[in-house]
Amino acid sequence: MAVNATTAAQPDQDAASSARRKMAAAVQRELRVYQHSNLLYWWVVWAYGFVCAALTYAQGLGIKELAASDRKEILFYRSPWLGISFVVLLLFVVVFTNVRVRGI
Secondary structure (H helix, E strand, C coil), rough: HHHHHHHHHHHHHHHEEEEEEEHHHHHHCCCCCCCCCCCHHHHHHHHHHHHHHHHHHHHEEEEECCCCCCCCEECCCCCCCCHHHHHHHHHHHHHHHCCCCCCC
């Protein structure tokens, strides 16, 4: 009788271990998606803003007539494309960090 009890217990153990293996496989196939802040994308705007400021400081055209005091001068970059490219980058980041992708 002891032999029959051992063989009767084996199918139950096999079923339990099979269920554990299936659960382990399901856990391994799980995909976790971590959400991050939209501030992650704003470093590009800051970096390009510093580049624009450095270019304006290095190659800017100083105009004293627009300054509040006679000792200061306001710097302007010679080409308008520097400011336009900054605004385009700014709008690009604003739009693509606030639009949600649908269907995924």
